[in-house]
Amino acid sequence: MEKYKFLDEITSDVMFEAYGSDLREVFVNAAEALFTVICHNVSGNEEREVSVKGKDTDELMFNWLQELIATVDIEEMFFWRFEILEISETALRAKIYGEPITREKGETVVKSLTLHKYKFEKTSDGYITRISCDI
């Protein structure tokens, strides 16, 4: 199964879809897609732990990616590997791995996720989420 796909939909911003056969996979794949927009060639193994909640899985995905965007600013780190330790429909706990930010490995600032055409859906073979980012 394809992990994610970028869509040429918004003139000045970025949209992608991420897929997964289970919740764990779609959350990891969406995070990986997001970080291809933010940085490149990151391989460090400094770890941080994040816990996120949402009223449903739709909001949990939004809050998860939003938490990662904020963590880049607060920890001043780029991330590349995401390990979901626990996940339910309304909460997750994850270890994320990366390294301190450097100009050389930076791509662009993702300001935020937007709700424009946002979706999180269960499909016949797993899950799909569609994310648009303001950059």
Add this chain to the structure above:
Amino acid sequence: MKSKMKKLNDFEWLLGKENRDKMKVDAKIIANDLVLEALENDAIAQLTNVACLPGVISPVVGLPDMHYGYGLPMGAVSAFDAEDGIISAGLCGFDINCGINSILTSLKAEDVQPLLQELIPALFQAIPCGVGAKGKLRLTPEQLEEVLVRGVNWAVDNGYGVKEDVPRIEENGCMEGANPVKVSDMAKKRGRPQLGTLGAGNHFLEIQKITDVLDEATAKEWGLFKGQVLIMLHCGSRGFGHQVATDYLKQQEIAAKKYNIWLPDRQLVCAPANSQEGQDFFSAMKCAVNYSFTNRLVMTQWIRETFERVFGKSWKELGMNTLYGLCHNVVKLEEHTVEGKRKKVYVHRKGATRSFPGDVVLIAGSMGTSSYICKGAAASLEKSFGSACHGAGRVMSRATAIRSFRGNEVKSELAERGIVAQSTSPKVLAEESPDAYKDVEAVVDSIEGAGIATRVVRLEPMGVVKG
């Protein structure tokens, strides 16, 4: 949608509310034929979505740089009744008070050209830019709070900028009524290390020269002359403002449900203007506005110090005063004439500048093309709630631009024209290639033709620093 637009004159087009179910008011687009031809139908449809929101005042305005965005087009202005209308975090956008400061110099292009190869790298080092650059300041929680409440007054008290800068910034660099209590801890954590950083994407610092003076009297009054070098700084409220907007996007999604507001697009979340949710956003947004004004003034001072080092004179000797600083993404409570009566309205400018009669209006071109300094004109008050366009506006998506151009080639093409460009990655130069943008001349012709703002001087880029 475009085929349904009625031509009012050579620069104004109307889409009547009868064209779509649930539109409460008309939509109007300021554009000449060339600009209208290039407009995306989907962007026009987004404008009609805004015209469906409660308490919207006629008309919803699309400016000539408008293009398809998330929820609404970039380059749009909408006003809502202060009593019965809404305030919307979605309509304001994520980069609250993304905006431009223009800094004067007494230098001429021929003084600067020989030193550009030294100046641009020096600015690139002095101004933290790109997603990977660490800020040079680390604010304490108390310092941040002061920035949020006092805006540029904090900067001036701490040696960033001088008191003469203050009246040359929209709102005197500080919106009153900012309340940090309404801002999340997450936003504050993101804001503390990032004051004095440029960001990335379309944010830039450009060295420009005046090539044409088009309104001699105003140019003289504003201290502008042919051949003069100016600096244009474009950036916003960084992670602080992004987090404020995101927090209230979620809160207003709940509020819209609570107050039974029908949303034609999920991104157009809003709350009644007089509700707690609406006013909480307004107070928090003002904190982000003040952060952004301060961010630009802090960097202005670093730009001045860099010029001092390169040119061996004090910045005052170099005449580096602020010409003007303005907002692009903002909500303001203003009084406008609506159906012959003065009325308080919440004006939402998204990718738009204020253009009250006599205002300095800064219109940024794309990286390799001209920019304009214009003067707000009287018709802007009746036609666009006192607003003008903010730039050239994209015609090509970032993704297409990256596929179509190579950053290094863009850099070489700019170099052939004597323009020195430095960025953290070549990709950003491809994304921001001049060919990805509309023709700025057609955009400025449109606002001038509509009587919204008139040209004062035309500028061309000499050097650019990008995140």
